[in-house]
Amino acid sequence: MIETRLLSTDELLSSLVDEVTEIRVRENAALQMLAELDRRGVAGELGYKDLPHVLRHAVRWDLHTAKRWIANAALLTNEITPTGSELAPVLPLTAEAVAEGALSIDHVAVVAEIMKTVPAEHEVTVVGYARDFEPATVRRLGTKLAYTINQNDPEPRDPKPAPPGNQHSMQWKNGKLEIRAKLDKVTGAKYEALLDPLAKPRPQTPDEGPDLRTREERQGDALAELVDLMLRADQLPEHGGEPVTLTLTMPYDDLANQIGHATLDNGEHVPADQARQLACNAGIIPMVLGGASQPLDIGRKTRTFPAAIRRILVTRDRGCAFPGCGRPPRQCDAHHIRHWADGGDTSVDNAVLLCRHHHTLIHQSEWEVSLVNGIPTFYPPAWLARQRSPRRNLINTA
Template sequence: MSDPRLSLLSTDELLRSIVGKVTEIRAREYAVMQDIAELNRRGAAAELGYKTLPQVLRHALRWDNQTAKRWVDQAVLLSSEITPTGSEITPALPVTAAAAAEGALSLDHVAAVAEAMKNLPAEVENLVVECARDHEPAAVRAFGKDLAYGLYQNDPEPRDPEPAPEGNRLTLRQNKTGDWKLAATLDALTGAKFATLLDPLAKPRPATEEGPDPRSLDERQGDALAELIDLMLRADQLPEHGGEPVTLTLTMAYQDLAEQVGHAVLDNGERVPADQVRQLACTAGIIPMVMGGRSQPLDVGRRSRLFTAGIRRALVARDHGCAFPGCHRPPKHCDAHHIHHWADGGDTRIDNGVLLCRHHHTLIHRSGWEVTIEQGAPVFYPPAWLDPLRKPRRNLLHTAA
């Protein structure tokens, strides 16, 4: 039966209660892992006649083998070791262990941090754990990958180089019924161009009296390709993103481009080597973006209610996608949001705008989340039920590298 006292709590109080209880559960899970680590240290499996400790836990706790092995692996990572001489060796992930003891991390978070740290030096564990304190495990894994790329992008190539890309291939066949079957393999840059063209045409149609768009994603993309072919035949009409013709935006420091080092980043986060960027500069239209001293795009466009194409390009250069903490959606899936609402007197300019995906745009309008621009970058403040101290947060996924 439900507790009648719960109905007396406000929604914020109820959410704070849930957060507090889950924190207690996570702290207790850490205590259980310490017990498991002690069983492992004393060789309990052999003492009890089992081959491995996970087998013991399977019978004792009715866990499946995968769950039992996961608990043992994480217990070893988060516990100290005692040498035969009595010396204590700190845990493999000491910062993670401290956060788990507080109840700040779940088992999934610990697994995500451990996965990320396989490719990172111990000195950055605190950065990965800070990300885990604020975001879900999937975001921690993405942050770890970007952080590793940023740290090692200039290292020598490994001894076993990655397989060479297959290049662009297209198979097009007509069957006996007259329909065409198509299969393609595209390199990263060509695939990004194609996805950029296809995306605005593949969005679900607005809901009508008959209900929402019934087509699956594959059906929408098939119809979008058919429409794209018609558009190309008409040549003077192209799909748009943010009020301007489809454009691939590459962000790169000018000095790196001039010296042919480093890489540029596409809207979707794909990295393009400097030599390919220089080739694009010769064969494609490049829109110059004047950057400030802190690599912040300067104000462009004119005052209006809607964000102009010029201002949107500047927001893309600054935010690189949805600016909400932990969101990885690329710019083409984002709206430009007025921080100080236009209807309330807010100006349409870069320092009053932020890119948000449709989900987080709705969330900002309807929830207790707040966003400001501080030192030229979007900063978000969570509602009090999520964090009573309302600690500021930023999206590290777009800036880790």
């Protein structure tokens, strides 16, 4: 271990450069390993959707980071053809520089981006930029190089824009849901036709006087009324096997005494008095902890989970129970911990909520799940954690 305090500034900077170069050399070794894992198709072998999902568990990378490393590995490593022949990397000069420790992962991404815009013989120039400058400057120089090379080419014709599709986004801010939407003409006209009758000013009365709400407020109240109308409809699509519902969860004593708050199935809180009002509406299911019981076990009468059991699971798991997953209940299936085909009952004590991705993973990989003190507990494969220490989802913990 170098005692950094005893080094001169020049020695300290020189040591830092050597250390970073060594880190980059080790990164190149990791890239070679990634390429080999990809060639072997280990994702299918381990029961995972793809290699990025394996790496998310193996080295705790975000999926974006994992995909970037895999893409870089494909550019810098030799490719093996089905006949066993070995082909040079897509970016051979870049691969040499990375093996020397001269370039970082970020450099590789920028070089690859530039090489999509210039002929292959210019890789030597672009790699020269990367050896001398940080990635942001390399990108600017590469853009200038591409312009110089292509400036005499005919201007490309702008592609005919595709017709815009319907768009809708939602985001919770300060306890309120902000909604933005872009709808095509037909859908927009239908939406207006639904909203306009509900957004008309209220008739003036002696008691209330004229309707003083702004147009925006009237339309907002109209949308809220439309949501209530839809919740009472009988032809809505299903979520997890039952019609669209909203679940409110709170202790029975709190509801009875009108104190505290209820928790919606998306994690938001509402005060007790509002919860009592909501619990009276159709399409809204009150889950009162400590109140009247619901069926928790239907044995082996059917493989599918009825609505009553699913509601209990929503209350307990609050969404996908897999460690680290934050998908809400509406995106989840009820999974038999002991498979129904193997004699498992259709019951709360033999079920866990899982999103489609993690439901597939549990069935196809060596991940295991059980209930420990009523809490879904997961055990990773031995290749990921030799001791197979139990893991729980801390995101959905109350």
